[in-house]
Amino acid sequence: MTAVVETEGLTKFYGKRRGLEDLNLVIHPGEVFGYLGPNGSGKTTTIRLLLDVIRPTSGRVTVLGTDPRDASVRSRIGYLPGELFLEGRERARDYLAFLGAVRGGVPRTRIEGLAERLEADLSAPMGKLSKGNRQKVGLIQAFMHEPELLILDEPTGGLDPLVQQEFLTMVREVRASGRTVLMSSHVLAEVEHVSDRVGIVRAGRLVAVEDISALREKAVRRVEFHFDAPVPREAFENLAGVRDLRVEGAAVSCTIDGRPDALIKAAARFTVVHMVSAEPDLEEIFLTYYSDEEARHARAGVEESA
Numbered sequence: 001m002t003a004v005v006e007t008e009g010l011t012k013f014y015g016k017r018r019g020l021e022d023l024n025l026v027i028h029p030g031e032v033f034g035y036l037g038p039n040g041s042g043k044t045t046t047i048r049l050l051l052d053v054i055r056p057t058s059g060r061v062t063v064l065g066t067d068p069r070d071a072s073v074r075s076r077i078g079y080l081p082g083e084l085f086l087e088g089r090e091r092a093r094d095y096l097a098f099l100g101a102v103r104g105g106v107p108r109t110r111i112e113g114l115a116e117r118l119e120a121d122l123s124a125p126m127g128k129l130s131k132g133n134r135q136k137v138g139l140i141q142a143f144m145h146e147p148e149l150l151i152l153d154e155p156t157g158g159l160d161p162l163v164q165q166e167f168l169t170m171v172r173e174v175r176a177s178g179r180t181v182l183m184s185s186h187v188l189a190e191v192e193h194v195s196d197r198v199g200i201v202r203a204g205r206l207v208a209v210e211d212i213s214a215l216r217e218k219a220v221r222r223v224e225f226h227f228d229a230p231v232p233r234e235a236f237e238n239l240a241g242v243r244d245l246r247v248e249g250a251a252v253s254c255t256i257d258g259r260p261d262a263l264i265k266a267a268a269r270f271t272v273v274h275m276v277s278a279e280p281d282l283e284e285i286f287l288t289y290y291s292d293e294e295a296r297h298a299r300a301g302v303e304e305s306a
């Protein structure tokens, strides 16, 4: 299976300033990849290198099996820039129709359909669009030609929660059709419900790539069962992944580290009246992981300089 994005030692310095260093990343066809990191960590630099907006200082990159310098690859990509400049008196609707024609013809009905889904107002002149509407026009132009790869830089900024949900549905549809999405964000919560994998970039370096499902499995969550009659403590002792067990009459509570399978099977032997399971807070795991990494890097830095 050919990678959709593949980089090897990809590095960009702006003069002496590090934008990105030694990025080795493979993105597979049909996956949604969340690219996460705080402001200034190198996300936009990576995206610009993939699009040949800037050229690498060193290293190698292919996009859809092609060198990004080959201009023919551009029409196979949909791109939402982090900052979108839309100017002038032309109406958004006419601008999108023009872009559609340039990209080989996009039916007006598709543009209107996307506008409806995102509740975008296409009648306003480009220069007068609100922040939210500008972002929506940006999304429509990225999605409308049904590109093989969507590269979205901070796509959800400025969208209200309902429109965000619709946008996430559009991303899921892209994946369901076997196409690929790379979306950057500085908050995990924005991408976790649609991403298959997330990459964490920090100070110009990719510090981790994680499967979202693996991250979920690592999560510790609190679970409570209420039964129709008191249950024996022994039935819940020494179960894989179960910690902080409390059995009080007909109520059992504990934390689960990893899969809840053993606990569910133990509980299934009794009559469950009610169950509460708190959704694991991935942001918390992520931040714990992140700060561990940070501490490790800081220690390595101290050791290096010692």
Ligand SMILES: Nc1ncnc2c1ncn2[C@@H]1O[C@H](COP(=O)(O)OP(=O)(O)OP(=O)(O)O)[C@@H](O)[C@H]1O
Pocket: 014, 017, 018, 019, 020, 037, 038, 039, 040, 041, 042, 043, 044, 045, 046, 082, 186
């Ligand atoms: N044109 C430029 N000239 C000089 N330095 C730059 C330039 N563009 C980016 N940088 C620097 O490169 C580093 C990475 O920036 P980049 O914009 O890629 O980060 P980012 O993760 O996209 O951040 P943000 O979320 O704020 O857009 C930062 O230190 C930034 O100051």
